[in-house]
Amino acid sequence: MEILQNNLVLLALTFGIFYGARQFQKWTGWIVLNPILVTIAVLIVLLKLTGISYETYSQAGGYIEFWLKPAIVALGVPLYQNLGQIRRQFLPIFFSQLVGCVIGVVSVVVIAQAMGASRETIISLAPKSVTTPIAMEVCQSLGGIPSLTAAIVVSVGLFGAVFGFKVLEVWHVKNPYSQGLSIGTASHAVGTSRAMEKGASYGAYASLGLILNGVLTALLAPFILKIMGI
Amino acid sequence: MIRQCFIIFACLAVGEVIVWLTGITIPSSIIGMLLLTALLQLRAIKLEWVKGMSDFLISNMGFFFVPPGVALMLYLDLIKAELLPIVVATVVSTVLVLVVTGWIHQISEKGERVRTDDGDTAE
Numbered sequence: 236m237e238i239l240q241n242n243l244v245l246l247a248l249t250f251g252i253f254y255g256a257r258q259f260q261k262w263t264g265w266i267v268l269n270p271i272l273v274t275i276a277v278l279i280v281l282l283k284l285t286g287i288s289y290e291t292y293s294q295a296g297g298y299i300e301f302w303l304k305p306a307i308v309a310l311g312v313p314l315y316q317n318l319g320q321i322r323r324q325f326l327p328i329f330f331s332q333l334v335g336c337v338i339g340v341v342s343v344v345v346i347a348q349a350m351g352a353s354r355e356t357i358i359s360l361a362p363k364s365v366t367t368p369i370a371m372e373v374c375q376s377l378g379g380i381p382s383l384t385a386a387i388v389v390s391v392g393l394f395g396a397v398f399g400f401k402v403l404e405v406w407h408v409k410n411p412y413s414q415g416l417s418i419g420t421a422s423h424a425v426g427t428s429r430a431m432e433k434g435a436s437y438g439a440y441a442s443l444g445l446i447l448n449g450v451l452t453a454l455l456a457p458f459i460l461k462i463m464g465i
Numbered sequence: 466m467i468r469q470c471f472i473i474f475a476c477l478a479v480g481e482v483i484v485w486l487t488g489i490t491i492p493s494s495i496i497g498m499l500l501l502t503a504l505l506q507l508r509a510i511k512l513e514w515v516k517g518m519s520d521f522l523i524s525n526m527g528f529f530f531v532p533p534g535v536a537l538m539l540y541l542d543l544i545k546a547e548l549l550p551i552v553v554a555t556v557v558s559t560v561l562v563l564v565v566t567g568w569i570h571q572i573s574e575k576g577e578r579v580r581t582d583d584g585d586t587a588e
Contacts, residue, residue: 249532270527271527271528271534275531275534275537279538283538289535289536289538292532292535293535296531296532299532300529300532300533302525303494303526304477304494305477305494305522306522306525306529307497308473308476308477308494308497308500308501309473309515309518309522309523310498310519310523311476311497311499311500311501311502311519312502312505312515312516312520313523315506316512318506326573327569327570327573328570330573331565331567331569331570331573332566334566334569335562335565338558338562338565338566339558339562342554342557342558342562343554344554346550346553346557347550347554350549350550351550352550352551353547356543356551360551360554363555363559364559366494367533368492369491369495380540382536382539382540383539383540385533386533386537387555388533389530389533389534390534391555392530393534395559395563396527399563402563402564403564406564406567406568408567408571410567410571412570412574413566413567413568413570413571414567416566416567417563417564417566417567417570421562421566422563424526425526425530427526428526431524431526446498446499449492449495450495
């Protein structure tokens, strides 16, 4: 099975599984079968079965993950296109972001602590709502496990992408701008990519939530954890 | 295409330089995003110069998260040991963030609009 460890084979496999998962979702119409989620699950099972280590896979995966940073830069385009609208609503946006950021960090820490999670896990969970590079940075500086944070961040993003709009509708958040903003705040770039599919203005507000919560969490999380005695 | 790549990677590179110079903990990609928005707003670059590339990157952003997601396999034991706290804490907290952020924005945005309609803040 040595040929399976070839970077190009692993890359082709990743593209192929994702394509298959997307076709399968289209065919079934089930939103739960998120192609990102399905691809991750299939790859993990496959790697475990063939005994390929994550280190080997990540050499190939690195070529894909690399595009995450340029993709975040590209979000500047929808942000620019909606700047006028956003400027008019600056106060509501800023205030909801500030509360969202504090609630996101405090609630996850309180619940995890109450349920007996270890200190390392709690720190790794704290920046869960923000985009991977920021979350890993925050986690590292506080003494958590950055790659656990990365994995949790992706899971949170998937949860937001799959269930986010449903949750918002159930709780009567109907305004499309508020919906976009919340999705970006709670589930960063994965949620934002889902919001983009719904429409450019949802996406623009989601990218705004992604940016503001990212910056606020990077600035506030260390203080919040200190105050909470973690 | 080359110009599109140049603009996006230049924004990213400037972000890296700013992080390197100042040592701030904001990722270079976020700085690059804000820089791109500013350049477009200041008319320093035209929208057509980045539109194709950025549309491509944004519409495939989800796919780029697959490899960091596969990293979950490294922590299956830790996650299994603390499965309940991890799942409950993240799900409840994510729902809270979604709903509270949405509510506050929805209510205050409506308030702001009503105020404008009354003519209080209208110019």
